Amino acid sequence: MSENQAADTPQKRPDTGTAHNARVWNYWQGGKGNYEVDQQVGDHVAGMIPIIRDIAFADRQFLIRAVRHLAEERGIRQFLDIGTGLPALENTHEIAQRIAPASRIVYVDNDPVVLAHARARLTSTKDGATAYIDADAHDPDTILRIAGETLDFTKPVALMLLGILNFILDDTEAQAIARRLLEPLAPGSFLVLTHPTTEPELGGALQLEAMEFWNANAKPPVTARSSKEIGQYFNGLTLLEPGLVSCSLWRPDPGDEPTVVPQLGAVAEKH
Incomplete structure (x- = not known):
């Protein structure tokens, strides 16, 4: 039996006067779930760091390859x-359930525009489950609860933290959140993570002024970190x-000629 769930939380109104990350990211990826303010900020940032659309594309392609590898x-x-x-x-559930229809996916975000789109589009196969939690990454206990x-934490889980810990500005807090989210996951689980970097050889210096x-x-404010700092999450x-x-x-897939971007990514296993 299929399961499609969203947390029962009061309907929040989108803030259309300030650019928001999920909507600007959507704009950079060529989507339509954004407002004029998102487009204006997105265009300005793209003028400062022209590779930003390549970063958005690379991050999504990384997700596709990582989910496909973990599922297959x-x-x-x-x-x-x-x-x-x-x-x-x-999306994660489409990739995973194409390979294994019984896969179970929980999405987490706290943007009301994301919630509205999730309710409409993040639907499950009849054998699997897809749920949406309206929650903040600063509150890992609520997310886990x-x-x-929907998920059985006695069995392996892939924890996907793509471009999210960069919105936790305090290094100690960001590491604590990652550890807390991993803590209840069974051995054989995986951490899948991307994070913007300051590494100069990857063009990281361009990001600092844009940030x-x-x-x-x-909103929300963002930070980049060195490869050493990002490596500590693992x-x-x-x-x-x-x-x-x-x-x-x-x-990268065979035949790809990837553009190197200042966004680090990795997949790691918990034992």
């Missing part, structure tokens, strides 16, 4: 996708090859 090669049937953003052409109604503009004109886990790399270079 590692037998993962449960995914907890935090900071899911607006639905795109290929509600996600546990200053973003933080003055959009402490105690086993990184899959090729390790922590520009997300476009993580197991």
